[in-house]
Amino acid sequence: MTATFQPEELLISTIADMLDGLGHVAIGASSPIPGGAALLARARSGGSLRVSMLGSEDHNAFTNGGTELFDCAAQGRIDAFFLGGGQIDGAANINLVGIGDYPQTKVRFPGSFGSAYLYFLVPRVILFREEHTPRVLVPKVDFISAPGTSAPDVYRPGGPYALVTGRCVFDFDKAQARFRLKSVHPGHTVEEVADMTGFDCDQPDRVGETPAPAAETLELIRGRVADEIAETYPAFAARVFNNTASAA
Amino acid sequence: MLDDIDALAARVPDGAKVALPPDYSGCAMAAVRALIKRGVRDLHLIGVPSVGFQGDMLIGAGCVATLETAAVTIGEYGLAPCFTRAIKAGTIKMIDGTCPAIHAGLQAAEKGIPFMPVRGIVGSDLLEQRDDWMVGNDPFGDDQGPLVLVKAITPDVTLIHAPLADRHGNAWIGVRREMMVMAHAAKTTLVTFDKLYDGDLLADAEMAAGTIPALYIGGLTQVENGAWPVGLFGAYPADDTHLRAYMEMARTEEGFQAYVNANVLDRKAAE
Numbered sequence: 001m002t003a004t005f006q007p008e009e010l011l012i013s014t015i016a017d018m019l020d021g022l023g024h025v026a027i028g029a030s031s032p033i034p035g036g037a038a039l040l041a042r043a044r045s046g047g048s049l050r051v052s053m054l055g056s057e058d059h060n061a062f063t064n065g066g067t068e069l070f071d072c073a074a075q076g077r078i079d080a081f082f083l084g085g086g087q088i089d090g091a092a093n094i095n096l097v098g099i100g101d102y103p104q105t106k107v108r109f110p111g112s113f114g115s116a117y118l119y120f121l122v123p124r125v126i127l128f129r130e131e132h133t134p135r136v137l138v139p140k141v142d143f144i145s146a147p148g149t150s151a152p153d154v155y156r157p158g159g160p161y162a163l164v165t166g167r168c169v170f171d172f173d174k175a176q177a178r179f180r181l182k183s184v185h186p187g188h189t190v191e192e193v194a195d196m197t198g199f200d201c202d203q204p205d206r207v208g209e210t211p212a213p214a215a216e217t218l219e220l221i222r223g224r225v226a227d228e229i230a231e232t233y234p235a236f237a238a239r240v241f242n243n244t245a246s247a248a
Numbered sequence: 249m250l251d252d253i254d255a256l257a258a259r260v261p262d263g264a265k266v267a268l269p270p271d272y273s274g275c276a277m278a279a280v281r282a283l284i285k286r287g288v289r290d291l292h293l294i295g296v297p298s299v300g301f302q303g304d305m306l307i308g309a310g311c312v313a314t315l316e317t318a319a320v321t322i323g324e325y326g327l328a329p330c331f332t333r334a335i336k337a338g339t340i341k342m343i344d345g346t347c348p349a350i351h352a353g354l355q356a357a358e359k360g361i362p363f364m365p366v367r368g369i370v371g372s373d374l375l376e377q378r379d380d381w382m383v384g385n386d387p388f389g390d391d392q393g394p395l396v397l398v399k400a401i402t403p404d405v406t407l408i409h410a411p412l413a414d415r416h417g418n419a420w421i422g423v424r425r426e427m428m429v430m431a432h433a434a435k436t437t438l439v440t441f442d443k444l445y446d447g448d449l450l451a452d453a454e455m456a457a458g459t460i461p462a463l464y465i466g467g468l469t470q471v472e473n474g475a476w477p478v479g480l481f482g483a484y485p486a487d488d489t490h491l492r493a494y495m496e497m498a499r500t501e502e503g504f505q506a507y508v509n510a511n512v513l514d515r516k517a518a519e
Contacts, residue, residue, distance in 0.1 A: 029298070029321055055272040055323070057481060065425030066273075066297055067355070070348035074367050096319070098335070102377070103342045108335040110327065111319030113298065114347035117368035145346075147371035154370050155393040234488070235324045 005213055007166060008033060008240045009221050010185060011130070013213035015082075015164055016040040018126055019049065022079040026069055026122075027053040028113060032229060032236035034082035034128055039225045040217070052078075056232040070114060073121040076157065080124040083115050087141040088127060090199025091177045092148025092160040094119070095141035102143050112145035119146040120154070124161040132165035134198035149177045168193045169210055170201060178202055183210040249417065250469040256438050257282035259467050260405055263313070265292040267354070267403035267430045271300035271323060271486070274427055275478045276409040276440045278471040281512045284309040292316065294403055296354065296430050297347035301478055301491070304328040307340060308504045309512075316343035316401075318350055325491055329498040344374055349381065351429065353401030358432035362400055369396040406434035409474045410460075411483050413441035417462030418449040424481055428460055436466030440474040442483060 005013075015037035019025050025038045035053050042049040052069065053059040062068040072078050085094035086109035096112045098105025119125055129136055150156045163170040163179055167188045170179035180202040184190055190207050213221065222241055230237035230244075237243040250256050256279055260266060269275060280302045288311045293303055295317030303320055306312050308330030320331045334340045352364040369375055370383060370393075380399035385391075408427050412420040419439045421427045431437040437460065449459040474480075477487035477494070497503035 029319070030323060032324075063423050063425070065423075065427070065429060066270075066347065067351040067426065067429065070351065097344060097373075102373070103335070103344075104338045105335060108327075108332050110321045111298065111317060111344060112346050112372070112374060113319045113321075116346035116372040116374055117348045117366065120368035144371065144373040146368075150371050153393045155367060155391065233324060234485075 005218055006240060007185075008036075009213055009218060010210065011164065011166070012036040012040055012221055012225070013217050014169060014210055015126060015128065016044070018124070018162060019080055020044065022049060022124070024050040024052065024072075024078050025080045026073070026078045027051070027082060029054055031082055031084075031128070032233035033130070034126070035232060036221065036225050036229045039228045040221055043220050043224050053232055058231050059228065070117060073118055078122050080126060080161075081118050081122040082126050082128050083119060083146070084127065084129045085136070085141070085145070087136060087138045088129060088163065089138050089141045089148075090179060090201060092127065092163070092172055092179070093141045093144045094127065094146050094148070095143045096145040097143040099142050105142070115146040118158070119160070120150070120156045120158050122158040125158055126161055127163040129163075130166040132167040132193070132196050134196060137165070137196070138198045139200075148172070149174060167196065173202070180204070181207050183208045185210045186212055249415070250467045253278050253282040253440065253469055253471055254286070256440065256467055256469045257286050257288070259436075259438055260288060260291075260407070262288055263290040263292070264404040265294060265402070267294045267296050267406040267434055268299050268302050269296055269408055269424070269427055269430065270298045270321070271478045272481065273424045274409040274411075274421060274480060275300070275302050275475050276407050276438070277302065277476055277478055278474040279407055279409070279438065279440050280305055284311060284508060284512050289313075294350070294401060295320065296426055297345070297350040300328070301494070304330045304498070307331050307334050308498060309508060312340050314341040314343060316345060316350075318345045318347040322491075325495050329495065330504060333501065344377060346372070346374060349396070349398045350401065351426070352398045354429050354433040356398070356400035357402040358429055363397045364400070365395040366398050367395065370394050401433065403430070403434040404436070406430040406437040408437065408439055409471075409480065410439050410441045411480060412443050412445045412449070413439060413468050413470070414445040414447060414449045416448055416450070417465050417468060419460045419465060419468060420445065420449050420455055420458055421460060422458040422482060425458075431460045431464040434464075437464050439465055439468040440471040441468060442470075442472055442474060442480065444470060
């Protein structure tokens with residue numbers, strides 16, 4: 001019998017599976033689910049996975065301020081990172097700036113953060129955006145904060161590895177600069193994903209279901225991971241896990 | 249050591265280029281309130297590398313002409329309301345950047361050199377917007393691809409809040425070393441601090457490693473809880489109730505003005 005789980009728990013479990021075996025995962029701003037996934041992967045790694053979470057005091061080993069993450073990334077010391085986007089297009093270009101004509105955009109997002117750099121340098125960049133609608137997954141972004149692919153002369157050991165949304169998982173084919181639907185989350189359908197995706201992507205004949213988190217995974221998420229994530233994301237931990245550890 | 253927060257705020261002239269840290273670092277929120285109360289104008293804010301409530305409040309209060317930052321983020325609370333309104337209305341000049349380029353620009357300034365090369369960025373629309381970035385190559389020829397050259401960023405003032413400072417004018421920032429780079433790069437640094445360290449921070453090797461020497465600091469004043477309502481690393485968390493109230497009120501211009509009236513202009517009520 002499969003245990004019941006929340007959508008956030010499925011996402012944490014799904015993303016954590018993409019991190020198993022890595023050495024160092026970094027987490028940027030406003031990323032509770034990727035943060036939870038990294039902490040889950042670390043809990044399962046027996047201590048071999050290093051997690052560096054921006055905004056955390058407990059889960060951040062950097063001692064050289066804001067620059068160290070970027071310096072580490074350029075040296076190849078970060079294996080995976082997460083980026084989102086107010087818009088993401090079919091070539092994995094991401095827009096964290098706004099919708100409409102720049103600079104007076106009609107919708108303004110927070111800004112590009114380190115995307116225009118880390119997307120180039122971190123080998124496994126996992127794109128994560130919970131909202132999976134045609135307004136987010138667009139044919140072409142209005143502003144390229146960071147491009148999905150680059151010309152061959154551009155130094156680019158990094159780039160998009162997968163796109164995880166609230167409905168499905170896409171893989172990214174760098175040679176074709178296209179996403180390929182990999183799995184659809186339990187409770188969602190291929191047809192629904194097609195309807196809600198604004199860009200063209202490859203779709204295999206058979207698309208599997210994203211695996212539900214195992215009972216022991218859920219136990220880890222609700223215990224150790226919930227406690228650890230509450231330090232940096234108290235509102236998230238309180239809402240999803242009813243965890244108020246950070247308030248104590 | 250300055251008399252009070254108003255004396256510190258008076259050191260920030262209209263039109264100054266002011267570097268500010270993000271909410272998880274050391275935010276001189278009391279100084280931001282004093283600046284708003286003073287009615288400072290035409291600031292050029294630099295978020296290092298992003299800015300949060302400080303930027304949103306200064307923008308909302310009409311103190312900002314230019315905003316240079318990789319992002320405006322107030323974390324879990326949502327989109328920064330005053331910033332979002334200002335962009336829609338076109339009332340501030342926006343200079344969008346990316347975190348490592350801002351750090352690199354400050355690093356160039358701290359080294360006294362005109363620019364710093366940075367990886368990535370090529371192919372981002374950010375590049376087209378920036379006349380202070382250009383594409384170059386490795387002059388040694390080892391690296392074949394393009395590199396982005398980022399012009400040095402020299403703030404007039406770095407404004408921060410530190411957990412500790414001493415009577416010699418040194419300020420302790422611990423592991424939050426982006427504030428060290430900010431202090432090195434700026435023409436001067438103004439510091440508010442929570443607690444007075446009884447002694448010389450530079451005399452204790454453990455403390456000295458995380459201390460901005462007085463050499464870089466133009467003025468300090470003690471403001472206990474000076475980062476409130478934002479938190480201070482290692483000291484206190486953000487005042488969640490207050491920040492939620494801010495978000496609710498700042499949804500409209502009138503609401504923001506009411507917030508300023510209650511918490512900035514009538515300061516006794518707030519502190």
